[in-house]
Amino acid sequence: MKGNDTKQFYITTTLPYVNSDPHIGFAMEIIRADVIARYKRLLGNDVFFNTGTDEHGAKIYENAVKEGVEVQAYVDGYAEKFKELTKILNIQDVRFIRTTDEKHVKAAQEMWKRCYDNGYIYKKTYQTKYCVGCELTKTDSELDHGKCPIHPNREIELIDEENYFFKFSEFQKPLLEFYQSHPDFVVPDFRYNEIKAFVERGLEDFSISRLKEKMPWGVPVPNDACDKGDENSHVMYVWFDALTSYVSTLGWPNGDDFTKYWAQDGNDNRKVIQYCGKDNLRQQSAMWQAMLMASGLPNSSQIIIDGFITSGGQKMSKSVGNVISPFDVIEMFKEVTDYPEDVLRFVLLHDISSFEDGDITIEGIKESYQAHLANGIGNLTSRIMKMATSNEVRSKEQEVSSKVEIVDFDLNHSLKKIIEEISSIDEYIATNEPFKVVKVDEVKGKEMIVHCLSSLELVANRLALYLPNTSAKIIECIRENKMPEKPLFGRLS
């Protein structure tokens, strides 16, 4: 990922399933995608950045029924929450697709038709064991004493019906060949190895429809592409529908955006990047890729897999009481800073490894805030601007250096490098004492202060991807030669 290697750049998060409030893990995913999107824009790329909500399926239907609300109203409420999340996180210029959007429904049906016409969808009667928790049919080998090992508290449903199936099994070879020829298709490498091993073990066709009478909340299977007599009797399996959102957001099968942004084979000018959590490895890097192959569309360029976030060494859960909501973190810092969203962005980007699991606690967030934002960049800005304003030293005009580099999507590493520079500027001030020198040798002292201003501006520029508002504020202070009206990041009481 360096230089102007691409012209069009497409990046998407997964679409979170709207059966609960926005998770901080998703906040991390979209923040990371946002940093990459900003980076690519800075390099002059034409970026299409997508997110949205996944709104169909049995679990959502069940939840809405349980709460006694219209399903549409139920998903509308969640869609608003997730839209709100993109706003408070300062996610820049992102498209938002909902799988209940009309254009998405049409696209999912078109995807189905193409797979069907190409011979990859067939009908069969079968009896199967279905776990509602996983939204997956289970083979006997996948069950543990008749229970889903993943959802032992849910009863396995025995389904004896005629369903449509996707010929996943036919894609073992094509997928393996694809992985072989694209060794960086999945990042990090250990996830690449994992999916390769999974496909090597063999693939089974999976059911991609549900009887409407049992579960009506889904995209109707297009009847003109399928056998008569089947009219409106099936809806799509939620994964088949949801995965299509990555192209429906581009207006596929119509629209210029699709031809413009979705990677074409052999066209190095385009990149299609998908961010997702590690639970999505199979869906994104195997199922979805097989669907693309089946419908004759180009594959994605790269899948970036995030780790999970625990809190206090444990999975966040309401019963344990260690859930940290992105909204709450931002709320918590509103009193001490005008940039609470940057606090959350900072913590998620700086304190969590780019690809491994990470841990977050309220105490840890506060510690990181105090060390790096309040005592670090915030204090540094104050001390330098104080010297500059009281000695009337203006910064030199400086070409906006885009001396930022992100290698292999390792945002954590890149941000840490920038933070290290803050410390070295503090050290410069302590060692050279410009505040003292300026009193005895004005010219020399002012030169030193100018040097500090330049260094600060460089750091601020490099922080722009990560902490956009903070960065802009610092640059504003330098340009207008003024102190921040109040500390950038006030001390916690």
Next chain:
RNA sequence: AGCGGGGUAGAGUAGAGGUAACUCACGAGGCUCAUAACCUCGGGACACAGGUUCGAUUCCUGUCCCCGCAACCA
């Protein structure tokens, strides 16, 4: 043999075949431009056992332990 990740100072994390780094906490100095901030110095660590190697904490093998892939979940 289910899949995958991990065990590094008191705590949380980096890192890498050859002086083990950072944040917090702790001890001793310094500075006064700054948000009781900042700088310097110091104490203190690579789970265990084999192997490969001139040399491993890093690579390999085994053992022990922890975590995720379940539930409200990305």
